[in-house]
Amino acid sequence: MDAEAETLDRLVQTSFTVMAVLSQAAAAHDLSLTQLRVLAILRDHQPKMAELAAHLGLDRSSVSGLVDRSAKRGLVRRTASKDDARAVHVSLTPAGHRLAATLTVEIADALAPLTAKLPPAEQKRLGILLAKLLD
Amino acid sequence: MDAEAETLDRLVQTSFTVMAVLSQAAAAHDLSLTQLRVLAILRDHQPKMAELAAHLGLDRSSVSGLVDRSAKRGLVRRTASKDDARAVHVSLTPAGHRLAATLTVEIADALAPLTAKLPPAEQKRLGILLAKLLD
C-alpha cells in the first residue's frame, strides 16, 4: 500500500472511530445518529421540512417521520410559515435546546481522549490539515 | 471555540464527509454501510458469528439477519466449525471477494479528491497524525 492509500485508510478508520463515539453519545440519550444531526442542524436554523431534508440528504417523507418522533419526545416543534401556507418550519423546543447543549459537551468530552494523544502543537497542525480537506 | 474544540469539530465534519462517500459507494452496489463493513472484515477473516458480531458491535441476532441477506445475494456463506458443533463460520464467496475488491478500488477513487487537496508532504503528515490518533 502506498503512502496516499495508507493515509486514506487511516482517514476511514478514524471516521469509523469518531462515528462510533457519536453514536454512543446519541444512544445514551436514546437518539439515533440522524436524530443527533437533526438537533445539531436545528441549533442554528429553523428550516422548512424540505430544507431539513436537503441538509440531511433524505427524502421529505423520511424527515416527516423523524420530526414526528422527535416532536413526540418534546424536542422539536413544527410552526407554520408566514409567507407560504404549505410550508412548515421545524425548530428546537427549550428541552431540545437543553439536550443539544448537553450533547455538545458530552461529545466533546468523549472525543477529547482521541486528540489528547497528540501534543498541543500537533493537535493544531491536525486541525489545519483537516480544514484544508474540508474546503 | 478554542483550538482543541475546533480540531474536534473538524474531525467530526471530516468523518461525516468520509462516511457519506462510503455510504454512496456502498449504495451503488445496493449495500448498506454495515454490509460494507461485513465485506471488509471478511476479506481478511473467517470469524464465527459471535466474533463477527463483536467486531461490528452488534447483537448476534442482528448479525444473523445481516448474514442471511448477504448470503441470499451470494456474497457470503456459512460453514460449520470443526471443533464446536454449535459454532458457524462466515466467509466470502468468490463473488463476495470480487465485490469487495471492486469496492476497495471505488472507495479509494471516491476519497482521493479529498486528500488530493493537500500536497504530498502534507498528505503524509496527515497520515502520521491520524496513525497516532488510532494508536
Add this chain to the structure above:
DNA sequence: TATTGTTATACTCTATAACTATA
C-alpha cells in the same frame, strides 16, 4: 449450567407512490 446461533417480535430509518392543500 453456560454458550452459540436462530427465531419471533417490535421499533426506527429509509424510499416510493399516492394523496391534500396551496402556489
Add this chain to the structure above:
DNA sequence: TATAGTTATAGAGTATAACAATA
C-alpha cells in the same frame, strides 16, 4: 401545473426475549 408536506406501505437494520443444540 408545480410544490410542500403527509400518509401508506415495504424492506433493511437493530435490540430484547425465548428457544434448541451443544459444550
